Structure formats: C-alpha cells, structure tokens
Amino acid sequence: MKKKLAILMSAALLIASLAGCGQKSGGNASGGNAGSNGGGAGFPAGKNIEIIVGFAAGSATDLNARMLATYLEDELGTSVTIANREGGGGEIGWTALANAKADGYTIGVINSPAFQLPIQNPDTCKFTIDSFIPLGNMVTDPGVILVGADSPINNIEDLVAAAKANPGGVTVSVTGMNTSEARAINTLAKTFDVQFQLIPYDGSTEGINALIGNHVQVSCQNVGDILPQLAQGNVKAIAVGSKERSDLLPDVPTYGEQGLDFNQFSMRTFCVPAGTDPEIVAVLEAGIAAVMENPDFVKQAEEANVLLDYQDSASMIQVYKDLDAQWRAEWEVTPWA
C-alpha cells in the first residue's frame, strides 16, 4: 500500500514539473499577446525572439540561422534564440511555425522544398505558401551533379551514355527519396529515357563520402555542401541546377545548357506566420536586410561557404507563388513522389 502511494506521489511530481514546462510556453504566448495589442509600436521591446529551425543543431540550415541570429540581436536590440524542431525532413518545424502565435516573437526558416509537401500530401500537410509571410531570403543553394575525380564521365551526355550502356547499373547517392535531389535525377532519367539506381543517404556528407569512397558512381547535392571536397579535387562537378551558371563554379554548365529542363535549388528564407502585424513584419524585414548588408556578416558567410542571396519580402512572396504554380503544374503531369 505504502509502495503504491509512493509511486503515485512520484507520478504526481512528474506531472507537476510537466505543468511547469507547459506554463513556460504559455507565459511566452501571453507576453506576445500584449505585444500585438500595441500594434508594431515598441516591437520587440526587449523580449526574446525565437527562430524555429526544422533541422538538427549543426545542420546547414541551423548553422545559417545561428550565424544570422547573432547579428540580428544587435540590429533588433534583443536576444534571438534558435529552437531546433527537427523531424519529418523539416515538416515538424515548418508546421510548428505555421501554427505559432503571429506576434513576431516566433520566426522560422523555411526551406523552399517545403512547398512540395502541400502538393504531394494535401491531406496530411498542415501548411501551404499562404501560411507564412516571408521576411527575407538568406541563402539560395543550387543543386549540382557530381562524379568521382577520376571518373570518365565529364558531362550529362556522358552520364546518359553510361546509363544507356548499363541500364539501372549507374548508382546515384541522393539525400532522401522525397528531396529536390531525387526529383532532379528522376527528371533526368525521364528526359533522356534512361534508368538510374538511386541510393538515399542521410545528409549531404554521407552521400558525398559514398562517392569519394567509390561506393556509388554519381551524387546529386547542393553546391554549398560540396565546395571543400571540390577544392581538394576529390570530386568533379558536371552540372549545376541553377538557371544561370553559379559564380562559385563558372566552368560548370547548367542543367539547361545540357538539355535538362529543370532547376534544382534550396532557398532558406526567414518567415513569420500569416496574420502578423504589417508593422512588425516591417521591423523584422529591416533587421534582416541590415544584417545581410553587414560586411562582417558577409565576410563570415563567405568563409563558411554560405551562398548568400538576399531577396526582400515582396520578391519572396512572388517567388513562392511562382514555385507553387510551377510545381503544381509539374505534379499534374508527372507526380514525383
């Protein structure tokens, strides 16, 4: 009897400390309410701003956000913290942002492939492009197709010839099966009527190392993740996914130049939930714009191979609309998932 009582007591204690956690987030929310009642005036009034990142601490998106957050603190005169809500390939964090209080104290990073989800899983995905107001784009990272340093393949034509000679025998490492990388290779296969064997890896490092270790023959990645290995001559880039050639790889032709009509890129954009006061949006937009122009920030980003590409709120709204329309049209013809 005594035993049962003790267990009950400790369970009660657990629940009590649980309530403590609940209160913490509740407290934040009510503090935010007071802010939005006063309109944009006085924002951020020294209160903490949280940036939701849909990937783990240490991932490329997380490092980008942390780098910007330190500078944003000075611009806004308040503390800016990162909340990693990883999971579901970013979906958990993006959903959390869509459902967050629209008071400006919660902002988040949206990675553009996010908007594939409402198209391919309209029943389960709990956000669309209308769930967010973009504040400014930080990074645009184009896709890239790589082969081993001493591979006989030098361009997409060679790659297609290799796939024709050995149907299904050319292995390609990609970052997951629902990603823009997998879409790029699947579109390549459809365009030239060949077959590849996609091998999904977790994250770009694993996928690139599989190429360097000769476990796969080809790899599809983002430019920002491969520059160190490219500089050391461990891999060879044969095509980039941007519309125009990338400044970082001026000698590498685009997919379009080589007959593949497909743009592959990931944009990392700071957003707030829809419904945020326009004045608050303006304060945050101006803060991010100022950071993106800060020479110290730009220098640090360049050193860390971060491909900065600032675009303001208005132009990002248009970019999202165009992406959505384009992908919906694509999905109608050939679903990629």
Add this chain to the structure above:
Amino acid sequence: MLESLLTVIQPVNLMWIVIGSVVGAIIGALPGLTATMGVALFIPLTFAMEPASGLILLAAVYAAASFGGNITAILIKTPGTPDSFFMVMDGYPMTLKGEGRKAMSVTTITATIGGVVGALTLLFLAPPLASLAIKFGPAQTFLTSMLGITIIIGLSKGAMLKGMLSACLGFLLATVGMDSVAANLRFTGGVLELYEGIPMIPCVIGLFCCAQVFSLAASRKKQIAIPNDAVAGKTGLTLKEFFQHLWITIESSIIGTIVGIIPAAGSMVACGLSYSEARRQSKNPDLFGDGAPDGLAAVSAANNAVVGGSLVPLLTLGIPGNGTAAVFLGGLLIHGMVPGPDLFSQHAEATYSLLFGLIACQFVILVIGLFGAGLFSKVTSIPNSVLVPLIAVFTVLGSFAIRGMLFDVFLMILFGAIGYYAERSRISMAPFVLAFILGPIVEKQFRRAMMLMASGDTGIFTNPLSLFLLALNILCLLTPFINEIKDRMAKKKEA
C-alpha cells in the same frame, strides 16, 4: 607543433579547457543533455574567439560530456547520455555494494586512458587511418553495426528468452517513423511527432532515469547506498587493482578508437565489443553485470576513446563518425577551417592546438573525477526523499529540452513505466537499447547494400574487408555458445 603546445598552455586557453571540461561534464551528467547538444550550444560562443581557443573549448566540451554521463550512470543509475547506459550495468551494482567511490575511480582513470589513446592516435596517425574510414561503404558499415547486435546474445546470458524479448521490442519500436530509405511512413498513426521515429533520448531517459525514479520511490530503502570505506579503501582503487585492469583498459581504448573512426558505428558498438571482450578474458565472467570492475573499466575506456577516433575522419576528410562530430564539423567551418590536408598545413597551429587541448582536457577530467569521486559518491547517501524529486524534475526537463515538445515528456513517462515493470520482471533493458539504436542503422545500411547489389555491384560482401568483418561477426555470434559448452563440460568434470 611546439607553437601549438605553447598556445594550449596560455592561461586563457587553459581557462577555456577547464570551463569546457567542467560545463561539459555537467551537461553529460544531466539526463537529456547530450554531448551533441553541448557542442551545438557552445558553437555560437566561439564566433568571437581565436580559432585555436574556440576549438579547444569545443573539444573540451565534447570529451567531458562523453565522460559526464558515467558519473550519474554509476551512482544513481541515471545515464545522462544514451551512450553511458553501459556504465550502469556494472557501475550501479558496485554502488549498491557500497563501492561507489571505487567505481568512480575506475571509470575516471580508465576514461582518461581511453581519451588519451584516442587523442594520441588522432595526433600521430590521423592521415593513414582516414583512408580506412572511406573504405566503409553500406555493406561494411552494416557488418560493423551487426557486431553490436550480436552482443545482445552475450548480454542475455542466463535469461535468453527475456533478452530476446527485450531486443525484439527494441527492433519493433525502432521501425516507427519515416524509413530513411524509401521515405515511407511506418506505424506513426498519423502522429506528426512520430514522423522522425520514436525520439531516442526521451525513450532512454524514460527506460532508465524515470524507471529509477519509480523504483526508488517504491523501495523501502532510505537512500541508495552508504559509501563503504572499509570495502573501498581510502583511495577507492589500489595500485594493484589498477594494474589488474590496465591491459583490458588499453585494449578497450584501441577498440574504441578504431570503432570511432568507422562512420556510423559509434560508441554503442565500441562499448559492446569491449564489454564482451573484457568478459571473455575475465577470470570470473559471472560477476559481469553484477559489479565487475573490469567490465566498467572496459566500457569507460572505449566510450572516451571514441571521441578521438571520431575526429580522425572528421579532420582529415570531413566525415563525421557520429552526431556530435557532425556538429563539431559546423564549429570548424565557422572558423573557416575546412577539413582536409589544409587543416594540417595552412591551419596547422589551430589544428594542433585542438589536438593538444583534447589531451589536456583528459587530465582535467581526471582531476574532476578523482577529487570529486569522494564528493560525488556521497550523492548515494542523500535521502531518497530529496534525490527522487530532483531526478524526476531533470527527467522531465531533459526530455522536454530535446525538441521542446510536451509529447516527448509523456512518451518518457510511458517508457518509465515500461522500464519499471521490466525491471520488476527481471527483463534487462540493455538488449532493448542496443536493438533500438542499432536497428535503424543496420536496416538502412543493409537496404542500401541491397540496392547496390541490384545495380550489379555484387562484390560488396566478398571483398577482403567485408569477409574479415563477416568472420568477426560469426566469431562474436558463436563465442557465448562455446563458453556455455565449456562451462557445462567443466561442471561435468567436477561432478
């Protein structure tokens, strides 16, 4: 190199080593706060620092956090990190016998030796060993992780059915979430929080820490154990005992370093392999799992040796051997240090400072552990009425802190109940954790290997490295059975 040595012994850098080690040890000791999180939290702090100081700080946090979990695992059975659950197996029974102080000394000294072996390997052998890491493709990584799975049989000795039950449950729960090969959702019941699978840390906190809260609350004892100076001696560990465990410590350090170098294998496999090796060599293997100091020595050494090992492929090739190393990579890149040959030429000063710093912080850990041993082991004589609420609060905070979700806290409590009843039914949760953590790795690598086979790459299981690993697997699989037969024959002779 000399220049780097001078950099490390600058007062400011020594200060960072001490701060990093102390904070790292605390992070490691608190349930839910892992080495990975510790390094991630410290990275922004290094922005404004000299690269050498920043990296020394990060290395100290990494090494000390890997050790910190040992303290709480041994003394109060609440492993701070999933990796330190191996220390519970022999450390906590030692504490119950009143040998908490001795256990603390064993784990500290052997962890230091392991850490130094790992760091020295990194210092002198990094480039040649790096080429080993790259040889591990899906097939080889699969076979290495399988080594960890074969250990389950050894762990279940005497209660095979219960051990298998525990392992099967682990494998089953590991399948929840998006499978990382075909990106299909499995067994999530539409719950968004489960898309990435059952989160590992709340699960481990629940099974061990929360279950411990329940069982302490339910026990009639007023405290865990009273440190028994008569049994443990004043120093905790005599010189004679130290030399008895020295060989297995060095062997485990080497195992830890090598496994650390292999991407994706990690501490779990390193500890498991050292543990079974230690038991194979031990004069009284029956004591294992019941407070064997050599078992504790083996896992402590291996766990800390993994740190240095995992930095080998990271610094030379940019391949992180585990999650913490991946975050560490981010810390390097922020200082403009791109892994590769440049690190040892262009950035040599900062790089070698990092390596010397890693060695220096092992000695800070030694000091913390040895001088703190007496103090820490007093934790066990704190009345349960004080200790239990404290642990309860940290289990909640720890599982909440990972993703900031209340869902994880409820999950943790659920696993706490499972852990409590499993313990009462004498079902060990060790096979569960091994299966739960290694299951997804094994599945993923096997499926990748099969995809490579499908593309016509049929030699991946028959190359020399794979054949060697395959042979090792068979050996690990058969050893427990051979030992069993030997035991029975010996008993027959006696009879």
